[in-house]
Amino acid sequence: MPRLSILDLAFVPDVLTPGDALRNTLDLAQHAERWGYHRFWLAEHHNMVGIASAATAVVIGYVAGGTRTIRVGSGGIMLPNHAPLVIAEQFGTLESLYPGRIDLGLGRAPGTDPLTIRALRRNVTAADSFPQDVLELQHYFEEPGPAQAVRAIPGAGLRVPLWILGSSLFGSQLAGVTGLPYAFASHFAPTHLMNALHIYRKEFQPSPQLDRPYCAAGVNVIVADTDAEARRLFTSPQQQFTRLIRGTPGKLLPPIDDINTFWAPHEEQQASAMLKYAFVGSPETVRRGLEAFVRDTGVDELIVAAAIYDHSARLRSYELLAELWKDVSAASPAVVSAT
Template identity: 50%
Template sequence: MTALSILDLVPINAGSTLAQTYANSVKLAQHVEQCGYRRYWLAEHHNMPGIGSSSTTLLMSHLAANTTSIRIGSGGIMLPNHAPLMIAEQFGTLETLYPGRIDLGLGRAPGADRATIQALRRSMEATPDQFPHDVVEILNYIEGFGHNGVQAIPGAGQNIPVWILGSSTYGAGLAAELGLPYAFASHFAPRMIKEALSHYRKSFKPSQHLAKPYVMAGINVFAADTRAEAEFIASSHRQWVSGVHTGQPMLLPPPEEGFMERIPANLRWSLEQELAFTAIGTPQDVRAGLLEFLELTQADELMIDARIFEPEARRRSYELAAQSIADKLN
């Protein structure tokens, strides 16, 4: 059996406000909680038009306060931007406020450009082993061992699941070595998924955190009552990604009929490669796409990303996705 979860970059719609954006995320979290989704994760990005989740832990607290059972997490915290102690304390605070509902997903990319990294007061000169060192430091804080005589208060001794996020064999190897669950970013970086998941499963070392490998894989899903409608609502996501590819990041634009047919062939090819794992269409189409992806990855959990302009259409898409494979969900 498989679980379904959600990744939300908190897309800021063109013509909307941040207050409306955050209200939309609350409504989405409440809706998918009722649909049976297991987790609702937020992604840390900085200096990115169209993404409102830069203050990840603050938004996590807001969403947790407005839901009752769905797990709220980071997908992920970009660890180069933060001191491990601060992350342990912040997530310790969240776990204290919302016990049994907080996940800590960690990534090794900064999620920002050089100027933004400098504005975050972080260094570009981190050593190659800094990420694993910082992950272990966080684990030590959470497990109550501390680091150099320093304890995370709150944080020490709390049950906060730590995930490694990645899109290559590097993160897969680290997750396997530490015996942690692994989330692969196949919704935008699909190229190395087979190698990474194979490496993780073959190299996994059981730990106090996890007895056997646990894989979550990302996929884009756009579901609607008709194929044409699904293609239409997916065009906002595709336009936004194309803006990143062309160096023109934007607010999430309204859907545009025939967008993919009008763009240059090389850009269309790039989008098709990046968004290769996308289930789109009617519930029957989406079911087929999700089952094919599950067959490929043998994932224990799927994390769905979908930047859809109309909030109601976005909620409906997630609802249809869950309904389409309800018989496969635990």
């Protein structure tokens, strides 16, 4: 069965500060390491009051420094916002400090709005050069040639494993032809998941990093002792997605008894479509849903997001998920190894 990993966006509940959220992120990572999760990813978003991971490389260092064995990385770094050399230096530094534990997932979207793109001093057309920027970044992690004038220090020769992230079909083809592992953001953009996985596997060419296709999919998972309790916790991400549709994002809101008092019918339709791959319920309910998802997709890894308002409830959800997945994995063939 697939590996189980975490994507944590360092959500900021409405009564907490970004500092509180980041400390909760580290606490979650430390628990996840004990529970057997394979990797712990953070993502770059800017100008969002409800997400505390804007300085993604800094947060990765904080989490890696507070853990010992779990892989830590980006899901992802939005490469159009940065010069490839700078990212190579940042992640070369992380790899030097925490060898063998750092992942570098790369996205093409800016992770923010057009006005903030200008504040980042990036051109709105920067995404057009994403394939070339990926190759340049990859080059900085290779052994430098004797005539190479520009090197990433630290970074050169460290071969930090790269991932291509995507929410459309573009990244799947790029990941395939470059022979890199691929992660699809089906936790918020499920529409093209199946086509993207098909294209990736069809286009895949072996590379020094990877000899066969390896794909992960993002899913929302909330587990509680009962279906009713889990559905109530789920109203926090439902409110969050509704506010995104309204253009009024904010901090994570507490769960409510009846989500239908919050959203209009058209908002319910849109938010529910975005949350198509949300598995919510008791351990048995979630197990059935995830097993069906794995059968349908054939993914090698599940990257789990859980926008749960209360930190103790979030820990409990991930603990229950780890327990049920150990039972599933014990009864199934081992996962194909990759980064």
